Amino acid sequence: MTSPDPVLTTPRPEPVDTLDRATVAARTRETLALLRRLRRAHLREQAGSAAFAAYATAIGLLVYGGALLPWLRRLSAGQQQTTDAAVLGAAAPPALIALTLLLFVAVLRDALWRGPVTVPVPAASWLLPLPIDRGRILRPRLRNQLVIGAVGGAVLGVAVAVALTTGGLAVGRFGPLLGASAGGFAAAGVLSFGVSALVERYQRAARLVRLLAPVAVLVAVALGVQAGLAAYGHDLPVLVRVETWTGPWGWAVQPVLAVTGPVVPGWPVGFALLVVAALAAAVVAMVVCPGVSGRTLRIRARSVAGFTAGLTTLNPRAAALEIRAARSRPARTLRLPRPHHPRLIIPWRDATALVRSPSRPAWAVLLTAVGFLLIRLSTGAANLYLSLALLAAGLVAGYLAAAQLTEPARLDADDPRRAGSLPYAFDRLALRHVVVPLVVAGVLAEVCAVVAVALTGSVTALLVPVICVPALVFAALVSAYRGPVPAAAMNGPDTPAGNLGMVTVVAWYVAGPLVAVVLLLPPMHLTLGAHAPGSVLNYVLWGLAVAAILAFWSVRRAHNRANDIHP
Structure with a gap:
């Protein structure tokens, strides 16, 4: 019968307070020396990687740093003022x-x-x-x-x-x-x-x-x-x-x-x-x-490992949930009055979730204000391309504000079993999750529009929320139900320019907001510069049509998400 390997057997830890300093120092030296012997090959590999990184950095500085020297001389002489x-x-x-x-x-x-x-x-x-x-x-x-x-x-x-x-x-x-x-x-x-x-x-x-x-x-x-x-x-x-x-x-x-x-x-x-x-x-x-307590270090080690795994598997939602769980604090017990009509259960639950997480409505307010500021700046841009870029940035800020308000839908999409006791089909439940975000985002946008009218005198700002808010909220709902990136998308098609796996992964995550921003840019740009009220009505109808398309897309994604969990 062979004796157990002393390297694999972990001794029962002794309280450090009961040991004298000399004993602790001796055991520390022995333990670290053992670890160095066990990790010798790994340390050599790390040293080689570090040496290669230093070599690549030095080559890059020599190749590109020389080209920067004339630019730095002109910069120091004040010849680059822009x-x-x-x-x-x-x-x-x-x-x-x-x-x-x-x-x-x-x-x-x-x-x-x-x-x-x-x-x-x-x-x-x-x-x-x-x-x-x-x-x-x-x-x-x-x-x-x-x-x-x-x-x-x-x-x-x-x-x-x-x-x-x-x-x-x-x-x-x-x-x-x-x-x-x-x-x-x-x-x-x-x-x-x-x-x-x-x-x-x-x-x-x-x-x-x-x-x-x-x-x-x-x-x-x-x-x-x-x-x-x-x-x-x-x-x-x-x-x-x-x-x-x-x-x-x-x-x-x-x-x-x-x-x-x-x-x-x-x-x-x-x-x-x-x-x-x-x-x-x-x-x-x-x-x-x-x-620092051992429990704290163990929790942080597991959180970092989960965060790294989420990024490695191209699942930023899992990485974000790891950060949120690690930052967890005692749950708030705030609760809104219960509704008397069963159809209001989902909006009541969503509103309660946002009340218990006040940082999300606060970010929605801030992002909505930033979005309207960028949209306002787009009207005075020097050229068309800058105007469209500022307008697109404003729409992205509006989408991010709507995404903060659709977090309850993301939680149901992460685990469809949460909604298993509700008398609704999972795909139809997605449309019930849109009530609170649509109301809150619409109110915030209209408040910003009223401020814009007071500052500029242009009443077309009042129609901006009608055109873009429904579409941006449904785009956030599409993202909420997208799920992790499929394995087939990670592989991607091979082209003469190389494999497009990364492109398909990025497209999977930005598909909802990208479609919304691209389709909303023309009517928003024309609305801000329009002077005929009749044409503005057509732009409003176009925005509502985009919202309807994204609503159908969100329902389909919710259906596919439920099938992925329970095929």
């Missing part, structure tokens, strides 16, 4: 503060489900319960994330410096602007990743991020509006100076402003505060990261 420097100089400060604030929010929101400290599933399940020094495993991963934050921030700073210099700011001072922008955004990146480690470690910090993130997004939107007003001559320099001192998102912008023109008094102090805060956050994060 916009009005005065307009850009007025709009850039609030826009940069908004950009930095949104990046902070994105990193901290990411810490609610993934990082910055994440380990693979085997390490979370087998390695972390052992009586070893957890810091030896977690601190290197956090250090890598801090380096990524610094490098990513520096790259963003370079992009900002190039954009500002191209616009005509800091003519002849590209070098100082490059250093100031890269340094400020690199420090902001380190600070954001350091604070995100605290969010992962402490539940109270995570709750604070959930509470303040929507407020920060609204502040960023307000800063974007301020930047737009500044571009039209309504700038407020005093307000900008106050905003640059409101936090790290403003401190990171101060060096850039010191080079581009509107110097903030005392900006070296603000930059020093940013650097000190970044270093302090990095040190504190390195100290507290070993205290």
Whole structure:
């Protein structure tokens, strides 16, 4: 009888608190040495891949970097100006503060489900319960994330410096602007990743991020509006100076402003505060990261694995559900009054779901406003192509707003068994899911249309929701019932240009909104420029016909989805 392999047998973990430091350190060294021996071949493979990536990067820099040198010289000399420097100089400060604030929010929101400290599933399940020094495993991963934050921030700073210099700011001072922008955004990146480690470690910090993130997004939107007003001559320099001192998102912008023109008094102090805060956050994060609970790391490891699997199988819906499950919070118990008529059960359930998830109606409001703003800008575009591009972007924003409101239909499409006890056929149930999105989206669009009429005096804006809202809502319903991409679509047909599998996959996911936008572009463009009321009626009928086509398509997709689950 052979003895069990000591590598495959996992010892019962002993509480680390009962062991002295010398024992823990010795077991940590033994465990990590064993892992290095077991993973030697894999580490060699990783080193080869890293060396090849470095080689490819170096070749790309040598080939394309040489061609960029003359362009950078002209850029530094101020010969690439493409916009009005005065307009850009007025709009850039609030826009940069908004950009930095949104990046902070994105990193901290990411810490609610993934990082910055994440380990693979085997390490979370087998390695972390052992009586070893957890810091030896977690601190290197956090250090890598801090380096990524610094490098990513520096790259963003370079992009900002190039954009500002191209616009005509800091003519002849590209070098100082490059250093100031890269340094400020690199420090902001380190600070954001350091604070995100605290969010992962402490539940109270995570709750604070959930509470303040929507407020920060609204502040960023307000800063974007301020930047737009500044571009039209309504700038407020005093307000900008106050905003640059409101936090790290403003401190990171101060060096850039010191080079581009509107110097903030005392900006070296603000930059020093940013650097000190970044270093302090990095040190504190390195100290507290070993205290992340094993349960938290196991949940995050499984979430990252599920998210990666969803992306690998070209199923973004599954990846999004993994993120939502990892960010889950206690469910709200809000409930609307129950209807007295059985036909209102589905709309009541959909409305209750949206009330319990207020972020979705909030995003619908924001996206609807953005869509109407883009549609309004399309009427004053310089040429036809720009007008159509802005109009298409506005319709896409309207589709995304409708998609936020059709989430209850997506939940039924994910698992048709949820609706198994209802006295409706699954394909007919899709049409009942459209009531609440259609009403809410129509009300939001009409409110924006009334505001547009008050600002422009053109009553044709009132007909815009009638033309596009029904079609966009049904396009969102088509996407809700599309299901995962079929295996046949992944293969794709072979052509002289190569396999078209990726094209068919993209077409599977964007088919609904693409059809809606393409068919709505002509009547929307003609309506916004029409002066004869009789012709506008034809455009309204065209929009309703597009909605009817998409409604039939959504029913067919719901029928096919039910057959896929229960053939």
